[in-house]
Amino acid sequence: MADPEHLFKVNVVTPDGLIYSHRSSIIDMRAIDGQRAIMYDHTPILTPLAIGDVKVKRSREMSGRVDHIAVNGGYLEFSNNVATIIADSAERASNIDVSRAQAAKERAEKHMQEAREKHDQQSLKRAEIALRRAANRISVYNTRK
Structure with a gap:
């Protein structure tokens, strides 16, 4: 059909x-x-x-x-x-735990700051990716009806 x-x-x-x-x-x-x-x-x-x-x-x-x-x-x-x-x-x-995503965002921001202070580019890059992932989860969570 x-x-x-x-x-x-x-x-x-x-x-x-x-x-x-x-x-x-x-x-x-x-x-x-x-x-x-x-x-x-x-x-x-x-x-x-x-x-x-x-x-x-x-x-x-x-x-x-x-x-x-x-x-x-x-x-x-x-x-x-x-x-x-x-x-x-x-x-x-609908399945995103926004408090967990927010905690991940805060951890990533902290790790970014530490990596900048130590001039550790590899750790900075990993923290930036973690931050983008957490921010994406928060943004998608906010689209639910």
Whole structure:
């Protein structure tokens, strides 16, 4: 049977397993080379993702609901109307523990300051990534309805 809404499957997988699986009309995410949107029948693609918010617009029967998922990098593969995101970690907005994310943000800021004082570029870079991940989780958490 034909799909009148032109929906495709979206799966998000982490080392802990499948954390998200729904049908979508469009997904929007940040790849390392810029913003991307994927729709039904998109050309097959494999692209690395940046730390960011993956927005999944659901079907009309779901009132056009948009699910937000915080991903910490990874890859998006799209072919045969299936989008698969493979990430080291990913959390739906509704599952984010914002107090834990805030604590991670504060720790990262502290580590950045210590690394600057010691002129430790490697530690500074790790702390900056940790800060971006924590800030992303907080931002995605704030998008939930």
